[in-house]
Amino acid sequence: MGGGRGLRRKYVRARRKCAAWEGAAWRPPGGRGTERARRRGPEPEPMGKYCASLGVLKGPWDQVFAAFWQRYPNPYSKHVLTEDIVHREVTADHKLLSRRLLTKTNRMPRWAERFFPANVAHSVYILEDSIVDPKNRTMTTFTWNINHARLMAVEERCVYRVNPENSSWTEVKREAWVSSSLFGVSRAVQEFGLARFKSNVTKSTKGFEYVLARMQGEAPSKTLVETAKEATEKAKETALAATEKAKDLASKAATKKKQFV
Amino acid sequence: MNSVGEACTELKREYDQCFNRWFAEKFLKGESDGDPCGQLFKRYQLCVQKAIKEKDIPIEGLEFMGPSKGKAEDSS
Numbered sequence: 001m002g003g004g005r006g007l008r009r010k011y012v013r014a015r016r017k018c019a020a021w022e023g024a025a026w027r028p029p030g031g032r033g034t035e036r037a038r039r040r041g042p043e044p045e046p047m048g049k050y051c052a053s054l055g056v057l058k059g060p061w062d063q064v065f066a067a068f069w070q071r072y073p074n075p076y077s078k079h080v081l082t083e084d085i086v087h088r089e090v091t092a093d094h095k096l097l098s099r100r101l102l103t104k105t106n107r108m109p110r111w112a113e114r115f116f117p118a119n120v121a122h123s124v125y126i127l128e129d130s131i132v133d134p135k136n137r138t139m140t141t142f143t144w145n146i147n148h149a150r151l152m153a154v155e156e157r158c159v160y161r162v163n164p165e166n167s168s169w170t171e172v173k174r175e176a177w178v179s180s181s182l183f184g185v186s187r188a189v190q191e192f193g194l195a196r197f198k199s200n201v202t203k204s205t206k207g208f209e210y211v212l213a214r215m216q217g218e219a220p221s222k223t224l225v226e227t228a229k230e231a232t233e234k235a236k237e238t239a240l241a242a243t244e245k246a247k248d249l250a251s252k253a254a255t256k257k258k259q260f261v
Numbered sequence: 262m263n264s265v266g267e268a269c270t271e272l273k274r275e276y277d278q279c280f281n282r283w284f285a286e287k288f289l290k291g292e293s294d295g296d297p298c299g300q301l302f303k304r305y306q307l308c309v310q311k312a313i314k315e316k317d318i319p320i321e322g323l324e325f326m327g328p329s330k331g332k333a334e335d336s337s
Binding site: 069080086088090094096131135142147 | 262263264265266269273276277280281284285288289290291293302305310313319320323325327
């Protein structure tokens with residue numbers, strides 16, 4: 001017969017909310033989003049996913065902060081391959097700033113491996129910056145991947161503080177942003193497809209008119225031939241403009257930082 | 262836990278042990294005297310920064326908490 005449940009639950013998630021993250025509204029100034037955040041597009045479009053959650057760790061703040069540095073390895077971290085501190089300093093106001101480098105396995109579903117074969121071979125490098133403030137009993141962390149970022153960028157911000165309802169517990173507020181430059185590529189494909197379709201409609205209509213006129217006994221006048229030439233030129237211009245816009249969208253969607261893979 | 266530089270794992274462990282003790286017994290209690298782990302940290306960093314360069318891991322030039330600038334911050 002089953003015995004106890006093992007570890008008593010030390011973490012309770014109070015609530016979580018996830019949503020599509022729209023256009024420039026969520027994107028912070030600085031980093032990838034600077035210009036986009038300032039420029040307002042004609043309509044917001046979903047740029048990624050945003051999730052926020054609030055939870056409680058059943059331990060006092062100092063124990064939680066100490067545990068933070070001793071997290072790896074644990075039975076649930078088999079996907080974490082290496083852990084290193086690459087920067088650390090104590091500030092004048094007694095805060096600990098640290099940067100931790102993690103490498104993790106890059107597990108993708110089979111369909112993703114087929115689509116992105118170049119990414120399969122590379123582990124994911126992740127940086128976790130943190131500020132521990134023992135005077136205020138808070139810790140803030142920011143974690144993000146520094147490769148594979150064009151394919152998918154995940155950023156997470158956590159704030160740990162003493163649980164206001166129970167001072168022997170610690171509250172964790174977690175926010176995550178998941179985005180992909182593939183959104184920009186699909187928008188570019190749509191824009192191009194629409195522009196090319198429109199120019200084909202012009203050609204199709206003009207062609208129809210031409211043949212009809214001929215059937216109705218009108219000689220294909222110079223005017224008609226010129227109109228056909230004009231239509232072709234206009235169609236070329238529209239397609240060119242669409243290609244430029246599409247290239248522009250696609251390159252804006254790609255990140256500006258130096259990226260791996 | 263392994264270091265990204267295979268040769269650095271032992272140095273990392275020594276440093277981690279020192280750090281964890283200092284962190285819980287001194288730093289969290291507000292005591293900022295001394296840097297008992299300074300030497301160990303230097304040795305560990307020499308090793309790991311070299312490994313990072315060799316593996317071409319792109320950690321250079323990234324602002325601390327960089328991409329998060331502008332995200333609403335709780336006052337600390």
